[in-house]
Structure formats: C-alpha cells, structure tokens
Amino acid sequence: MRVNYLGPVCMGIEHPALDGYDLTRFGLSCFLVEVSAEAGVAGSLIEGDLLVVDEQKPAQHDDLVIVEVEGEQRLFSSLRVGGRLRLIPTAGPRESIWARQAQLRGVVVRQARRYMV
Template sequence: MRVTYLGPALVVRDHPAIQHMPVSDLPPTCYLAEVVAGAGVDGELIEGDVLVADEGRVAGHGDLVVARDDGARLCAYRAHRVGADLRLVPVGGGAPVMASRVSATAVVVRRARHPSGDGEPVEGIDQTLVDAFAPWFSLPTWSTPSPADARRFHDCCRDYLQDHGAQVQAEGFAESLRGAIRRRHGGRWDDYCERALQHRAQCAEAISEYLHDTQQALR
C-alpha cells in the first residue's frame, strides 16, 4: 500500500487529521505519511489515514512499518519475524519482502483516520488509542468490574504507554473510545456503559499521570 510523505511530525501541524492528536511529545525522528487515494475504505489502513512513523525505532514482530521499496516508493507493511529475519507483508496485499530489501524503515507509532467520504477528521478521535484498547473493549464484558476485564484494561494501558509514551487525558480517552465501543457492540449504550467508560478513562489518566510525575520510563 502506497503512502505519501508529508513532512516532519513536529513541523507539519496544519494537517486536519492531526489537529486532535498529540505530537509535541514525539521525537524529531518522527514524520507524517498519508495513505494515498485509491487504497480503498476497508481494511487495516484506508485512503486518507495519516501515519506517524518513527525512523529511530527498530522494527519488531507485529509492527506496522513504513519503508521505501526497491523502486524508492514509500509503502506500508506489517512486520513478521521469521527466525532471525524480518519479513514485511504489504498492507492491503502483495508479495512479502525481506526487511533487507527495503530502506528507510520507520515504525508507525500513531495514526489518525478520516471518516469515509467527507475528508474531515472525526473530532476528538485518536485512532491509535482506539486500536490499542480494542483487546479490552471488544469483549461483551468490557463494562463489568470483573478481574479479568480489569487485567485486560491494565495490559492495554501498559502496552499503549510503552509504545507511545503519551499522557492520557480522561476526556480525550472517553471521546475516542465511546463511538468505537458503540459500533463494536451494535450501537448499545446506556448510563451503565457511560459510567464504566468514565471510570476507565479516569483510571487511564491516573496511571499516565503517575508515571509522568514519577518520571518512570516504560520504554
């Protein structure tokens, strides 16, 4: 899947897709890339998605990466470890290539998505946050106080903060996840769901603030 280079993440601030995405905490090795038109509107990535790619990170198994193919075209891949080698599978289909066959590999650390059709961003939505917490809210028991669901939520918090290092704000967390949870569970939403989401949002913010205030590095 082809993507277009937009520029350094700390410089390109006027793109509509990142207006609600925190970028000030990103290292200078990050840049923005946009999925080209014609990529379709279904699948892991769709046309108009904006990716934050970090050239300073080493790609590992399961990472979404951006790299230049042997024709110097910038493309998106999913990385898979095969023994001591790393194989890159093109997002959207295509023949896999070994990582040694591409150049300028960068790991995608955040992404933002336009809604289908109108080219405007979904206000307040951090798609990377949605993706990170999907293992928790995808189960029908997400809103219950069960220990298993609490563990899944905390695992998602750990993984998100390890991968992105960004502080989580309760309001932004709830705004980003509310719509995704409703869609995942057939539109069902009531006061119980809202209270459960707000509780988890406050927990995520508290965990993030504690790690930030105590200067604990998760990476």
C-alpha cells in the same frame, strides 16, 4: 500500499485528521505519511489516514513499517523470523519480501483518521 511523505512532525503540519492531537509528544525522529488512494475505504487503514512514523524505533514482529521499495515508500506488516524481517504487503498482491535494514524508513507508532460527519 503506497504512502505519501508529508514531513517531520516537529514542523507543525496541519491536516484535518490531526485535529485534537498533541504532536509535541512525539520526538524529533518522527515524521508523517498519508495513506494513498490504493488503500480504499474499507479496513483498518483507509485512504487519507495519517500515520506517525518513528525512524529510530526498531522493527519488531507484527509492526507496521514504512519501507522504500523501487523508489516508493510503501507500508508493510513485519514478520520477525529469527534475526531477519519478512515484509507482508498490507494491500495488493500478498507476495512477501525479505527486508534489508537500509530499506526500512521507520515503524508506525500512531494512526490518525479524519472522520466524516
């Protein structure tokens, strides 16, 4: 699924999903992305969720990773196969792809959701 880049965490970005979060605990290598509408409103990730992504953390087995594919930043689940990384889409067609290190933008380290009352 697509994600929309919002900027580095250190910029103090304001978003309703971040109420109560202490963003100072994240390093300078972290940035925020927002999950796009194609995520829908059911499941572990929904439209509007914010993800904190660490661009220096190495991708491991079963991580959520941000990858640049065809000019878009997309969210995948990683599958470590030996020394290689296979990417499984989190939404849409389930055709997996092999990743090159140059495509990886970072590993998701935190999820924030705005709850509707």
